Amino acid sequence: MKGIFNIFKKGLQKTKTSILRSFESLFSGTQKWDENTYKKLEESLIRADLGVNVTMNLTKDIKERYERGEIQTADDIIEIGSSTITKILETDNRPIHENPNGPxxxxxxxxxxxxxxxxxxxxxxxxxxxxxxxxxxxxxxxxxxxxxxxxxxxxxxxxxxxxxxxxxxxxxxxxxxxxxxxxxxxxxxxxxxxxxxxxxxxxxxxxxxxxxxxxxxxxxxxxxxxxxxxxxxxxxxxxxxxxxxxxxxxxxxxxxxxxxxxxxxxxxxxxxxxxxxxxxxxxxxxxxxxxxxxxxxxxxxxxxxxxx
Ligand SMILES: Nc1nc2c(ncn2[C@@H]2O[C@H](COP(=O)(O)OP(=O)(O)O)[C@@H](O)[C@H]2O)c(=O)[nH]1
Ligand SMILES: [Mg+2]
Missing domain, CATH: 3.40.50.300 (P-loop containing nucleotide triphosphate hydrolases)
Structure with missing residues (x-):
């Protein structure tokens, strides 16, 4: 399993970099987040090709949680991003069908x-x-x-x-x-x-x-x-x-x-x-x-x- 995971990690290295960078950039300043912060987050999620719908939902979620005081470090948003994206990707997958009666x-x-x-x-x-x-x-x-x-x-x-x-x-x-x-x-x-x-x-x-x-x-x-x-x-x-x-x-x-x-x-x-x-x-x-x-x-x- 570790071997396959490493292939995934290596293959997706650049994707990872662009998404992680957008999250980490939120913590590069020390000021309180404002509308501009969320706008920047949206822009970078769009640039990471996550699409408009995912970007809007994820930004809204992060904003609400930030305002509730649930986000302190980049790890906290990485956790949110990771679980949101896993949920989207997990829905309704299945292996390819196999016809039991012939080709x-x-x-x-x-x-x-x-x-x-x-x-x-x-x-x-x-x-x-x-x-x-x-x-x-x-x-x-x-x-x-x-x-x-x-x-x-x-x-x-x-x-x-x-x-x-x-x-x-x-x-x-x-x-x-x-x-x-x-x-x-x-x-x-x-x-x-x-x-x-x-x-x-x-x-x-x-x-x-x-x-x-x-x-x-x-x-x-x-x-x-x-x-x-x-x-x-x-x-x-x-x-x-x-x-x-x-x-x-x-x-x-x-x-x-x-x-x-x-x-x-x-x-x-x-x-x-x-x-x-x-x-x-x-x-x-x-x-x-x-x-x-x-x-x-x-x-x-x-x-x-x-x-x-
Ligand atoms: N790096 C990389 N190249 C790929 C991958 N899949 C296909 N290619 C390359 O993309 C090019 C086009 O692939 P091909 O299978 O001929 O496309 P087709 O026209 O849809 O049949 C070829 O040079 C492939 O070697 C992939 O997963 N990774
Ligand atoms: Mg072909």
Whole structure:
């Protein structure tokens, strides 16, 4: 457990720094706090990407407690921040569903560059570590390098990849992959798709087509539609969660690239507004850098002040 916590802590170092700094700055002057103090706190919480709603609620809470004389040191607000954020993050999470009657089909969606293919590879590795059999489907036929990238992950993780040609029909590959997953009786089929934007009508239309062909073979599939958002884009990740949440029947979230950025606060903002189950966070590009989302560990990693 200590090992995983250290990965979290290392990955979320910059997020931690930006949030802690905003709390500690409140104690840098010796004067009594006033409206200006709270305004500064609000500004820094917004800058830490916690979102307007969380920022307002947290500031109000801190203000009320300060006025009741309950806050003396930075540790007191860290405690309040930590428990508030843990509560938000803890709500309604669950592991990914497992279909007991055959392949569990997971569809990965998100904008270009968000980390879908990498997360697909990392998730395959994780499932294989758990002793499951996994098949991948390269349904991003739009970008030339995407098929090769997924095949490389297939080699690395040692699982079969169903792929077609660059520019080919993604729905046809999804059809072949579901058929093959049934025939080989694999535990998981993970379908990587092309990055889509609302402005790309052709890519947005491709998704319903993929869904239709999957369901010809496995009527209740996909069992999960995981939206992959790039956490390092801060509030942009929030926008992606809003747009895709409505358009794609998203069932859960993976937030990538939380290593080496100060933007982890956006996970709190997304959870507070959308309340998607957060399944995984990405803390790097290696197979073991996909971590199951653990609300308490996430909050502890942000708020722990020890330096080891
Ligand atoms: N540091 C870091 N890089 C990541 C992470 N996930 C993905 N990447 C990188 O982000 C880039 C885009 O990822 P990719 O999976 O190709 O995105 P896709 O277009 O959504 O399939 C690649 O260079 C990945 O190696 C992560 O969790 N941390
Ligand atoms: Mg990709």
């Amino acid at each position: 569990t089909v997971i569809l990965m969606v998100g904008v270009n560059g968000s980390g879908k293919t990498t997360t697909t590879g990392k998730l395959a590795w994780k499932l294989k570590q758990e002793g499951k059999s996994v098949m991948l489907a390269a349904c991003d036929t739009f970008r030339a390098a995407a098929i090769e990238q997924l095949k490389l992950w297939g080699e690395r993780v040692d699982c079969p990849v169903v792929a077609g040609k660059h520019g080919g029909d993604a729905a046809a590959i999804a059809f072949d992959a579901t058929k093959s997953a049934l025939a080989k009786n694999v535990d998981y089929l993970i379908i990587d798709t092309a990055g889509r934007q609302h402005t790309r009508a052709d890519l947005m239309e491709e998704l319903p087509k993929i869904l239709r062909t999957i369901r010809k073979n496995i009527p209740e599939a996909p069992h999960e539609v995981i939206l992959v958002v790039d956490g390092s884009t801060g509030t942009n990740a929030m926008v992606q969660a809003r747009q895709f949440g409505e358009a794609c029947g998203v069932t859960g979230l993976a937030v990538t690239k939380l290593d080496g950025t100060g933007k982890g606060g956006v996970v709190v903002a997304i959870k507070d507004e959308k309340n998607f189950p957060i399944h995984y966070i990405g803390l790097g590009e290696q197979p073991e850098d996909l971590q199951p989302f653990d609300a308490r560990m996430f909050a502890d990693a942000i708020f722990s002040r020890d330096t080891d």
